[in-house]
Amino acid sequence: MQTTICALATGMGGAVAVVRTSGPAVLRILNALTRRQNWEPRKQIFCTIYDGESVLDKALVSYFPNPHSFTGEDVAEFAVHASPYIKGRLLELLCAAGAVPAKRGEFSQRAFLNGKMDLLEAQGLCDLIAAGNKASHRLAMAGLDGALSARVGEMRTKLTELLAQIEVRLDDVDEEMTPLSDEFIRTEINSVLVHIKALANTFSVGRLIKDGLRAAIVGAPNGGKSSLLNALVGFDRAIVADACGTTRDTVEETLEINGQKIILTDTAGIREHALDPAEQEGMRRSARAMQSADIILFVLDASRALTDEERTLWDEIRRTGKRALIVLNKTDLPYQPCGLEQAEQYAVLPVSCKTGSGIDALKKAIVRDTDEAHTADGLMISNLRHYESLLRAQTELESALLRLSANAGGEIYAEHLRGALNHLKDLIGEVTPDDVLGVIFSKFCMGK
Numbered sequence: 001m002q003t004t005i006c007a008l009a010t011g012m013g014g015a016v017a018v019v020r021t022s023g024p025a026v027l028r029i030l031n032a033l034t035r036r037q038n039w040e041p042r043k044q045i046f047c048t049i050y051d052g053e054s055v056l057d058k059a060l061v062s063y064f065p066n067p068h069s070f071t072g073e074d075v076a077e078f079a080v081h082a083s084p085y086i087k088g089r090l091l092e093l094l095c096a097a098g099a100v101p102a103k104r105g106e107f108s109q110r111a112f113l114n115g116k117m118d119l120l121e122a123q124g125l126c127d128l129i130a131a132g133n134k135a136s137h138r139l140a141m142a143g144l145d146g147a148l149s150a151r152v153g154e155m156r157t158k159l160t161e162l163l164a165q166i167e168v169r170l171d172d173v174d175e176e177m178t179p180l181s182d183e184f185i186r187t188e189i190n191s192v193l194v195h196i197k198a199l200a201n202t203f204s205v206g207r208l209i210k211d212g213l214r215a216a217i218v219g220a221p222n223g224g225k226s227s228l229l230n231a232l233v234g235f236d237r238a239i240v241a242d243a244c245g246t247t248r249d250t251v252e253e254t255l256e257i258n259g260q261k262i263i264l265t266d267t268a269g270i271r272e273h274a275l276d277p278a279e280q281e282g283m284r285r286s287a288r289a290m291q292s293a294d295i296i297l298f299v300l301d302a303s304r305a306l307t308d309e310e311r312t313l314w315d316e317i318r319r320t321g322k323r324a325l326i327v328l329n330k331t332d333l334p335y336q337p338c339g340l341e342q343a344e345q346y347a348v349l350p351v352s353c354k355t356g357s358g359i360d361a362l363k364k365a366i367v368r369d370t371d372e373a374h375t376a377d378g379l380m381i382s383n384l385r386h387y388e389s390l391l392r393a394q395t396e397l398e399s400a401l402l403r404l405s406a407n408a409g410g411e412i413y414a415e416h417l418r419g420a421l422n423h424l425k426d427l428i429g430e431v432t433p434d435d436v437l438g439v440i441f442s443k444f445c446m447g448k
């Protein structure tokens, strides 16, 4: 017998709070708490909620009979006054009447199990609630409104049809059917493979949109790294001073550029000889910040020539293989060519933190990749589980193509196609084991 669950669906603060309950005992509990019998489905009704003989609150209550509810079960929502006492007491009364506190994501998990949404849509919903800016909101919406599911569904249908055609011939022992040409099978597999690869490739940018882009500001002492952090965030966040070695610890601040979250880290200047152990530790932290960054802003002082230390640091930055921008600061002062102006595949951005010139162009350059992603067809993945499922499906399809070229026989490459199909089904939750589902939904928020 399915339990009836309850939870607070709204966060802290505000004047109104919503308590939600779902399960077979909802109508009985609802009638008992409100002393009413007749409920017009999906309409808010102003009524009294009783606590024994006394009144707990006068509230707007809605009843959603199954299957036309969020979870597909009977659901009731109580929009009560948001006093901590009322919220807490209402949950106590619900539990006393037979409901149990919902686990994280349990409403969504029930909606999924009752076929109200697939796993991609459920995860889109989870991301939507967590989205703190325009870019991640848009990304989550594509998951929630089923566009991503539709794309995966198309690939799944295509593979299912191909597999059916192959399997029917495997059963055809008398060979009455015309065999499928290798060329046909190869074309069909490739047409799915192209979509899988394209979607998997969006992960690198989708992840940045969802989690934020980590940008590390690095360079030699006194180049103006802290000044750059301040100029980008628009206030005096980090200490700026004439002395070399002002910044010791890393300084982190987030900002938004074009609706994209950026996590900016200012670091200690890197030079060969640290003055003391604290500066040495600061430089180690600079190296760590560089390693965990998605993009490196290499700050140079445009009023002096490049030093050997800076050249070594630049080599190190290039070795990381990460995206990097060369920021030529202090362009308000007389200019000294640094020799990196022609650094192929790396953009050079002249700025002055003192006058603010070039800062807007630098901001645009930082978000170039995520901005461009929005002008494409918009379908993107940002979840590691989805990425891994796509990669596994891709590997299976590539193995199928190899087997096909090696004339390995229908049984063998059909096995790889079945494998690929399973990974796509796992993506939408069709074959995902219960314990994995439990882990996925436990990452959702309470009351959802």
Ligand SMILES: Nc1nc2c(ncn2[C@@H]2O[C@H](COP(=O)(O)OP(=O)(O)OP(=O)(O)O)[C@@H](O)[C@H]2O)c(=O)[nH]1
Residues within 6 Å of the ligand: 220, 221, 222, 223, 224, 225, 226, 227, 228, 239, 240, 241, 242, 243, 244, 245, 246, 247, 248, 267, 268, 269, 270, 329, 330, 331, 332, 333, 351, 352, 353, 354, 355
């Ligand atoms: N003229 C001019 N001076 C600047 C500019 N940006 C920074 N400075 C000056 O350069 C000096 C060093 O600036 P910081 O921002 O502290 O440099 P930093 O790279 O963080 O230095 P460390 O923390 O010591 O590694 C300060 O005196 C700043 O006022 C600029 O665009 N033009």
Ligand SMILES: [Mg+2]
Residues within 6 Å of the ligand: 225, 226, 227, 239, 240, 246, 247, 266, 267, 268, 269
């Ligand atoms: Mg500094």
